Amino acid sequence: MTEPPSHIPGKTSRRAPAPQPPEPGLNIVSTPIGNLRDITLRALDALAGADRILAEDTRVARKLMDAYGISGKVLPYHDHNGAKVRPEILEALEAGERVVLISDAGTPLISDPGYKLVREAVEAGHPVRALPGASALLTGLAAAGLPSDAFFFAGFLPPRSGTRQNRLKELAAIPGTLVFYESGPRLAASLADISSVLGEREAVVARELTKKFEEFRRGSVADLAAFYAENGPPRGEITLLIGPGDGGGRVSIDIDAELRALIPGLGVKGAAAKIADATGLNKRDLYARALLLKDAKG
Template sequence: MTGQEGTPRTYLIAGTRQFAARPAPGLHVVATPIGNLGDISVRALETLAGADVIACEDTRMTRRLTDRYAIEAPLIPYHDHNGASMRPRILARLAAGDAVALVSDAGTPLVSDPGFKLVVEAAEAGHRIHPIPGPSALLAALVAAGLPTDRFLFDGFLPPRDGQRRNRIAELKAIPATLVLYETGPRLAESLADLAEGLGPRPAAVCRELTKAFEEVRRSDLAALAAHYATASTPKGEIVLVIGPPQEAAAQDGDVDAALTRALADHSLKDAVAAVAGATGRPKRDVYARALALTRGEDG
């Protein structure tokens, strides 16, 4: 329970100092709060406090978290601009048996941040990757939006250039799932206008400042949201857009639910799923998910 120079590995929670065991060697991918520092898990605190080093996008951002919980593990920067030079150094530490914690500025690493290449190279070198799950803006927005969650596609940030953005939206149009996108405040109004034009009158939600004091989830259709943000002041921070599936996909889900309701009245869950999947051509795993939702009463 001591650091590299014999100092105790500890963290502070609710005014009480806790001792942290050194994590197992390897790369620990640690989810951190997206706004409210109270959302950190005890396991994440133990991992960060016990790590030999914490690799982070911005040491200033991570320092707010480590200062809050009196974590003294050293911080090193790892981001898009220094990744090529820092990865060999981090891999060398892993090869020496260190426990390295990887964090992003907020949320779960590897979701629209530079951690992917490090995880790939660490895994290829034979080092163990330890996921420490926790906060995610993607999932927080998805559950707050009030849109279908049984099938969704996360597509990160839309391209910043007009033509490329419209082409990407055209590719997304036919996907029979709820869409989840990240966006910045300065680009929000323009992206919403292109989404409204390219996808049509779909329900959507703009989620921002999630878990913070001024959390906002604005729900409407894409055209109305585009009109609102065209005249509103530029929102701050990164934003999550959640967009409902195409109407025909929603109708298909309704047809599947109706067929399952009839089949479940006379058959076991397994047999009902097999029968409906065969009759509708929908993947069996999707039909099974719908059947579970129906039997658990999640849709009513």
């Protein structure tokens, strides 16, 4: 009886699969976010068999490759030189080269360079494939203890408070866990703005994932903002996760203003029902508030 292929779920092969060098085209390769043992066998094969490796920082790439005894042609590719070097990369793809793109850590394109290169390679008809692996986004989400059936990754929040709050208002209606990357020096201020705009929500600060000093700190947004304001900024890479708000994360609005505007046309009951549908708030509470507003106006 023929031995089942090793890639079939639930089946175990007695033979390890042979090394698989990358195919010609653009290969997007994930690398460890901290623990070097989190590299995949396919990633090692791709790095060892590439004609050229594009790295966000060639020094970081060399440390990874040296750890596994891999040599190869490593070239810089990042936001500052991308426009200049993309034509050369596209020529290499046209010539049938095996090109590997990596970032400093994790999955390329996820708050890292690569989107424009992938876009242009696809438009030019070159093969583009992704080799999955480590990701701070998914690692943090898996262990956070927050709802993971629906989530939204929003990258880095703006550095200035005003634009940051505006961005948070745009995200407030999303009915799922929000995931951000954040820096230590901005963490307390970002948490304070999140508390101000999104209200009381569960939150998790996941720091230094897969590394020696990995830490998950859990609490309300307000409590975590106060903790980091008092204790100072934490070190290391940070993934910030914010749980859904009441009513599935619907947008906060000025309830009194909306009720006053709707009561003349819909009446107290109709106004309360409309706001309840829009926000997920309790209809009975809104009805009581609408009565008070109507009596106060009268």
